[in-house]
Amino acid sequence: MSLGRREFLAGAGALAVSARSALAALQPMRPGAIFPATVRADFPGATVETYLNAAAIHPLGTFAANAVEQTMAYRMRGAGPGRADFGIDRQNDLKKRLGAIIHAKETELAFTSSTSDGENIIILGLDLPKRGGNIVLDELHFTSSLYLFKELEKKGVELRIVKHKNWAIDISDMDRAIDKNTRLVSLAMVSNVNGFMHDVKAVSALAHARGAYVFADIIQAVGAVPIDVRALGIDFAATGTYKWLMGERGFGFLYVREEHQGTALPTTRYGHRQVTNFNRALLTWQPLPGAAIYETGNISPLLASCVSAGIDYVTALGIDKIRAHAKQLTDRLQTELPPLGYKSLTPRDTQTPIVAFELKDAAATAKALLAGKIAGTVVANENRLRLSVSVFNTHDDIDRVVNVLRGTAPTSVAGGV
Numbered sequence: 001m002s003l004g005r006r007e008f009l010a011g012a013g014a015l016a017v018s019a020r021s022a023l024a025a026l027q028p029m030r031p032g033a034i035f036p037a038t039v040r041a042d043f044p045g046a047t048v049e050t051y052l053n054a055a056a057i058h059p060l061g062t063f064a065a066n067a068v069e070q071t072m073a074y075r076m077r078g079a080g081p082g083r084a085d086f087g088i089d090r091q092n093d094l095k096k097r098l099g100a101i102i103h104a105k106e107t108e109l110a111f112t113s114s115t116s117d118g119e120n121i122i123i124l125g126l127d128l129p130k131r132g133g134n135i136v137l138d139e140l141h142f143t144s145s146l147y148l149f150k151e152l153e154k155k156g157v158e159l160r161i162v163k164h165k166n167w168a169i170d171i172s173d174m175d176r177a178i179d180k181n182t183r184l185v186s187l188a189m190v191s192n193v194n195g196f197m198h199d200v201k202a203v204s205a206l207a208h209a210r211g212a213y214v215f216a217d218i219i220q221a222v223g224a225v226p227i228d229v230r231a232l233g234i235d236f237a238a239t240g241t242y243k244w245l246m247g248e249r250g251f252g253f254l255y256v257r258e259e260h261q262g263t264a265l266p267t268t269r270y271g272h273r274q275v276t277n278f279n280r281a282l283l284t285w286q287p288l289p290g291a292a293i294y295e296t297g298n299i300s301p302l303l304a305s306c307v308s309a310g311i312d313y314v315t316a317l318g319i320d321k322i323r324a325h326a327k328q329l330t331d332r333l334q335t336e337l338p339p340l341g342y343k344s345l346t347p348r349d350t351q352t353p354i355v356a357f358e359l360k361d362a363a364a365t366a367k368a369l370l371a372g373k374i375a376g377t378v379v380a381n382e383n384r385l386r387l388s389v390s391v392f393n394t395h396d397d398i399d400r401v402v403n404v405l406r407g408t409a410p411t412s413v414a415g416g417v
Contacts, residue, residue, distance in 0.1 A: 030395050034325035035317070042313075043392040050400050053375040055192060055220060055354045055388035058246050060306075067309035071301050086301035086308075094304060097311050098245075098253055101319070102218070102237070103228040107290030108261075110254040111299045115219045116144045118238025118254035119186075121294050122215055123148065125265040126184060133183040134158035136207075138169045140191040142217055149186065167194050167345045167356075171202050182212040189227070189237075190220035194346045194386070195330075195354025197225065204233025213264065219243055219252075223314045224353050225323055229255055236265070244322075244353075244390070245314060247307025251300060256291050271296030322391055326353035329389040332398045340406055345384060353390060359383045365405070372404035 040046050045059035074083040084090075096106040112118040128135060135149055139161055146161075153159040160177045162169055169187075178185060185207040190197045204214045213235040221227055223244030229237055237255040241247030256265055267274070273295040275285040287293065314322065330346075333355050338344055342357035359365050362380040369376055377386040387401065 032328065033395075034321050034328070035391055037394075039317075040392045040394065046392045049373040049375050050397050051375045052387040052389060052393065052397065052401060053377055054390040055195075055243060055386060056377055057249070058243050058390060059392070060248070061246055061310070061313060063313050064246060064248075064306045064309045067305040068302050071305040075301075086304045090308070091299070091304065094308050094311070095253075097308075097315070098222075101227065101311065101315065102222060102255065103230055104255050105258060105290075107292075108255055108258055110256070110291040110294040111304075112238065112252040112254045112294075113250055114252045115142075115217055115238045115240045116148075118252055119145065119148065119215065119217065121254060121269070122236045122238070122256075122265065123152070124268040125294075126213070128152060128157050128183055129155040131183050132156070133181040134160055134179075135184050135186060136160045136162065136174065136177045136182055136212075137186040138162040138164065138174075140164055140167075140169060140193050140196055141186065141188050142192055142219075145186060145188070145217060164196075166347070168196050168347045169198060171199055171206075174203055175206055178206050178210055178212060180210050182207065182210055184213050184215060186215045186217075188217040188220065190218075190225065190352045190354065192220050192354070192386075193384075194356035195220075195350050195352040195388070196347060197221070197350060197352050200232040200234065208233060213260075220352070220354065223310075223319070223322070224326070225351060226319050230257070235260055241303075241307040241310065245307055246310030248303050251303035251307055254291065254294055256294065258290075261291060262293060267293045269294070269296050273297065317391060323351060323353075325391060326389050327351065329353075329393055329395070329398050330355050332395070333387060333401070336398070336402045337405065340402070342385065342405065354386060354388045356384055356386045359385050368404055368407070369401075372400070374401050374404055376401075 042061045042063060043059045044062065045051060051059060070082055071086055074085055077083060092106060095109040099106050099109055112121065129152060135152070135157055137145065137149060149159055162173045162177050185203060187198050187203065189200055200216060207214045214233060216234045216237045218227060218237045219239040220243060222239050223246070235257050238252060240249065240252040242249045274288055274293050276288055278285040330353060334344055334346065334348055337357055341360065345356040345358055346354070359378070362378050362383050365385055366378040369378070379386070
């Protein structure tokens with residue numbers, strides 16, 4: 001029997017994955033390791049360079065690529081074995097599975113294109129310039145949020161930006177900033193700047209006691225640390241899917257607490273995804289229940305299938321184990337880099353996969369990382385290095401970045417655990 005080119009490439013790809021998995025299984029595990037070496041084999045990019053930059057964008061896993069390929073096969077060839085549309089039933093199931101991770105109901109979630117898209121839906125719906133009062137946020141928030149609220153300030157909203165102390169936001173400073181005229185407290189649950197994680201429950205208690213709502217940007221948290229939006233007191237949240245959910249850019253989720261839907265937060269955008277039973281002659285319809293009122297046009301089935309596989313993968317590994325694995329590696333970075341002259345900008349007790357360090361020479365550090373085939377984020381104008389670890393990273397990766405920053409690294413890329 002002869003094989004066509006497509007079948008040959010598919011078979012060769014499967015053999016390559018199998019070979020990587022078999023090779024990884026032979027790698028010795030270090031004492032106390034959380035995940036087996038086979039996890040690393042699910043991320044082929046981890047063999048190309050020492051990737052410590054998942055906080056920027058997570059490498060695509062083979063499981064996600066396979067899911068996208070199956071969806072593409074459906075689009076090219078229609079339904080068949082292993083080929084199905086990412087239709088409404090699968091979309092609702094996707095919301096249900098994301099809801100399970102953050103302890104939200106399926107009807108409290110809407111699809112968006114990004115974290116910023118979701119945040120804009122919230123801000124426009126709340127109509128903060130018309131309501132007056134003040135908005136409280138902090139300087140470790142994401143760039144888009146700081147920009148967004150500075151623009152609202154031009155429309156008459158009072159903006160209160162809480163400054164960090166030793167690269168953490170003190171709850172007492174939030175307490176002083178939030179008052180009876182505060183309309184919204186906006187925060188990044190986990191800061192992209194240095195991995196600092198807010199005590200969201202405490203902040204929410206302060207906000208709610210004074211009549212304010214709480215918005216949380218959770219893109220650097222979901223999939224990396226445990227989240228219970230209701231227990232934490234979060235009213236609204238938004239996330240993209242290309243970081244710790246292991247999906248791709250251009251797809252996200254919006255969370256709106258059930259009791260706020262259509263009341264505290266009316267919709268400001270309209271589209272066919274909000275209604276059913278549309279009668280063209282009578283121009284009547286039925287509104288769909290839940291957070292669907294914040295959706296407008298179609299979603300990408302390719303991106304949806306990608307994050308669907310990512311959520312399954314994260315759920316199978318377990319958030320607690322993911323966090324424990326990351327803590328082993330970030331603890332080493334926090335211990336081993338400061339003696340080399342890299343002052344930590346992340347509080348030592350931080351339970352996230354992100355750590356940041358002060359740089360004396362950003363250009364030299366960027367050059368060393370590039371030469372050492374290490375992917376991280378150097379923010380030159382802030383003299384800051386951010387490193388972030390994920391499930392595929394190993395102690396060998398930490399050995400390598402420490403050696404590179406010390407100036408004693410070998411040329412090969414590490415691959416053990």
